[in-house]
Amino acid sequence: MNVLDWILLAIRWGHALSAVAWVGGGIFYLMVLRPAIQQARGLPPETNRSIGVEFRKLVSTAIAVLLITGVILSASRLTEDVVTSPYVVVLAVKIVLALYMFYVVRFMRQNSYPEEPELPDSRWQRLLGRLTGTTALLITGVVVIGLSDLLDGLLENALLS
Numbered sequence: 001m002n003v004l005d006w007i008l009l010a011i012r013w014g015h016a017l018s019a020v021a022w023v024g025g026g027i028f029y030l031m032v033l034r035p036a037i038q039q040a041r042g043l044p045p046e047t048n049r050s051i052g053v054e055f056r057k058l059v060s061t062a063i064a065v066l067l068i069t070g071v072i073l074s075a076s077r078l079t080e081d082v083v084t085s086p087y088v089v090v091l092a093v094k095i096v097l098a099l100y101m102f103y104v105v106r107f108m109r110q111n112s113y114p115e116e117p118e119l120p121d122s123r124w125q126r127l128l129g130r131l132t133g134t135t136a137l138l139i140t141g142v143v144v145i146g147l148s149d150l151l152d153g154l155l156e157n158a159l160l161s
Helices: 003-039 045-078 085-108 123-131 134-160
Strands: none
Touching: 003 045, 003 134, 045 085, 085 134
């Protein structure tokens, strides 16, 4: 391995670690913290706010790392001779889903993340609330991580051919 390979390995590691921190934090919130808070019949409002602020810092850092490392990794992979059309399609889907997640967190859920907002009255607003809720973002994150594994498999198959 040359120096560039080691640098790309470190970038891949940072990319994966950021994704795991964000999605893992979401899983912890939904499956451990939120049920514990409900069982304890809530927390003081300032504690809820503190949890949201700290988790938002983690997510904001993860988004920055994912954007920077994602651009580098995409450019690196797309310049290889073995990249196939299915690889490009899956990568495009992964990028679109990731950008959707970034957009929701950055612009649509600025003050409520990780708390769920109240569901409004109209059908459109309820649908929008469900598509941008914590559970929807977590499911999307899990799908994005799965697409990463699919991309690795596609690249390995192309290298074997």
